Structures are given as C-alpha cells and as structure tokens.
Amino acid sequence: MELNPKTYEPNIELTEFVIRYWTLDGEKENIPLKNTIVPDGTMKLIFHYGDTYKYHSQNGEITILPKCFLIGQLTKPYVIEPVGVTGSFVVQFKPNGFLPFTSIPMKEMENKAVPLDILFGEEGRKIGNQILNANSTSERIQIIETFLLKKLADKKTIDNIVKSTVETIFNTNGQFSVNVFSKNNNINRRQLARKFSSAIGLSPKQLAKTIRIQKTLKVLLNEEINSLTDLAYENDYFDQAHFIKEFKEFTGLTPKEFFGDSLKMSLIFDKK
Template sequence: MTYLTFEPSDDLATLVKCYWTLESPREESPEKQTIVPDGCMEMIFHYGDLYKQYIGLGNSLIQPKCFVIGQLTRPLEIEPTGKTGIFSVRFHPNGFLPFANIPIKEMENTAVSLEKLFGNDGLEIEKRVLKATTTSQKIKLIETFLLNRLTNTATIDRIVKSTVETILTGNGQLSVYELSKQTNINRRRLERKFSLAIGLSPKQLSKTIRLQSTLKMLLTKNFTSLTALAYENEYYDQAHFIKDFKELTGFTPKEFYGNNLKMSSLFYGKD
C-alpha cells in the first residue's frame, strides 16, 4: 500500500491542507478499515475500484466514485471492493466553506457526490480528474476548479480561523470557556459560527484534535503507559480518556493499541 502527500499552491494553502494518493493492489480477503475523525473534510476521487461504507447494524452502501465526505463525528468503517486508487483533497477544518453550496452541518458523516454539490461542473471535474494519468495533472485540474469557484473569500470568518489555529496549536486541550475568552466572543456566538463554517462545535473539534495528538503519540510509542498518555494529553481522568477514545475510534485504548496499531498508521494523524 502506497500513501503519498502533496502540498497545495500558495493560493489555496489557507484552505487546502494537502493532497494525497493511496494505491494498493486487490486484496484476497479485504478487511474493514477504520477512519478516525480528524476535523478535516475531504474531496475523494476513486480512480481504482470503489469502497464499501458500513452504516451500522450490519448495513452497508457503495460510496460514490467521487464525493466530498462531511465532518466525521464517529469512526467511519470502509472496505475496499478491489484495487485501491484514490486521489484526495484534504481541506483545513474551515477550508471547504467557500466551496459549499449546501450547509456544512448537513454533510456530517455523509459522502455527498460532486454532482449533487456542483451540478454539471462536478461531473466535468470528476471526468477530467479520473482521466488524468499523473498526480500533478490531477492537482493542476482540481486547483483550477477550486480557484475558479473561490469568488467570495468573505465567507472565511476571521474569528473562526484564529480559534481553529488556537485549537490546533494547543492540541485541543483548551476548554471552550478559554477559547471564547481568548477570542473575546461569547460561547454561544462562537458555537454558531463554528457550526456554520466547520460543521462541528468548538468542543467537538477540540476533542477530535486532542485525540489525533494522542494517536500520534501512540504511533510513535512516545509514552510510558496508557495512563501516562491520558494525563500527558490533559484528559480529566482515565474514564474521560477511554470514553472519548472509544467514541472517535470505536475501540478502547487497550484494544486499539493491541489490534489496530499497524493498520492505523495509514489512517490516523495524517498530515
């Protein structure tokens, strides 16, 4: 399995975190893979075979060939149906808003097709990106598409942007009270702004970022015990740590560390 990341151009760097590709041959017996929320929305192009997405109670659906996945508030279980070939645009937490024509909150935990989002333009960029033979061609096509749609930068809220930066810098460890105090805006107004721009509350985004920071420490084995890991990341207590961990990964820290560490290096703490 080959996973590569690429930098966006300066014109899009405040909105796009990176581009990435994932390629893997067809597996004899494919396994479910768990994607953990990371606070970023993604625009996915499957130039390989499609992926099955599990939606609870044993039910599943086949994801669209090209789509934007909204903010995740729970782990996403997927499974390849054949050979993997994915090109993706990973947006910063507030980066997709200038391109959205439906409320961000409505996209939560959902794969929304490019046709539904952008109509004929969505079908056209889908066709052109899938036809491109190199990653650099794909990036050039998608950057042109995004820049052409970037007509109203006023949608990028200064308070949301600075609060997101504070959350990221503090690894999600600041309370909403501290965040609203720093931005000099009341909590309710901050939560409304976040819901519109990101589709998550400041508390949800902080929880997600703190977990991502914890997972990075798990992956690099930079901890002495799971208890120490919880306190290092300023969880109130072990029970709080286990609750948040299970909510966002589907596993307890012990289960995750024992069974999923190898697989997780592809899907957690991605830059």
C-alpha cells in the same frame, strides 16, 4: 498496510483553504479487510480512480461509496472496505477551508459521503470524470486547482474569529477552553459556537476533542507507552475512564483492542 501514500503541497493561492493533496495506491490483497477513518477535523474531496469502497455503517448496513464525493466532518469512526484495487486522489481541506466552495450547510454533510453532482451539479460530474480519466497526479492537481480557484472568484470570507479559534485549537493540541478563549477575545460562547457550526460543521469543543485524540493516537503509534493513565493525564483527560470513552467514540475501539491482534483493523488518520 502497503498503500504507498504520497502527499503534495497546494498552490500558494489555496494554502488558506487546502492542507494538501494525497494519493493512495495498492492491491486488494495488500490492504486490510476493513479500514477505520478516524475523525480529524477536516473535510476531504475523494476521487477513486481505482475501484471504489464499501461503507459499513454502525447499524450494520453496507453501501457502495461513489467514485467521486466529499466526506463531510466526521464525529465518529467511519469504516470502509476496499472492493478491489485502491487508487485514490484526495483533497484535504483545513477545518474551515471548504466553506467558500459550497452552498450546502456544513451540518447537513456531517458523517456523510456527498456525491460531486449534489455538491456542484453538472460541473461536479465533469470535474469528477476529468480527474478519474487523468493520466497522472500532477494532471489531477492541475484540474482540481483550476476548479477551486475559479470557485474562489466569489468566495465567502473566512470569519477571523473562527480562523483564530481553529489556530488556537491546533496550536494547543486540543487542550482548549471555550470559556477562556471567549473571555480573552470578548465573544459570547454561543455566538462562537454558531459561527463555528456554520463555517466548520463542528463546535469548538468537538474540534478540540478531535485534535486531542489525533495527538494521542500519534503518541500511541510512534512512542513506547508505559501507562495509559499517564498518557490520559498528559493529554488533558480527566482520568483513564474519560480517555477510554473518548478513544472508543472516535476509533470504535478501546485502547486495549487498538493494540490487540496486531492492529487487525487499520486506522487512517491525519499523519501530519
């Protein structure tokens, strides 16, 4: 896939919330017919300064995505298709990083593309137009950072227990026990789940499953694998059947289909 991705670091004042910015550029003929965005536990603001994309729902419906929108937390594969030339600027937030910037409950944005005017009203429309009409990536970064820093003036505080849980899930590559963490940190697991749902839009278990599949995908793409069974056990799946079930839940493919036909469908996921 010849998409020429480039990544950029955020302003130090935003590193608690934003992982990075990235751009994708490419001609339609160089991009696979369909792309599957694999859940990665993050939310993203997306600005298509090129042509937009179609979204293929699991029930077969096709809709045209907005030029500027937030993609909420994904719990299933999100299949898109380019309409023409790709030119995209993306703001990737940490799992709990978008909370200070929205008044819409996280759960209401799950698996949805939310237009900027719904998120931020007239201000969202203006920012979208400014970024689409900017002449460079550095100009787009300056515009979005000015906007986000202004929003942080009255930010909601990030709950420390949520922040600690997210860090633990990432540090263990998703091999995480809610019961053990709750006991060690003296917090009721239901209380933790409520805090998580409010701040992130996922439960701790859902985020752990997401991070684990991301780790597994990276291994599959970058290392020579002799046995899927060994890979399943190494990544804390009960058995190969459990691994295959979760793999399909997040990618829409079985591991066998994933490797078939020279990866006919491109998988887009968190590459860090």
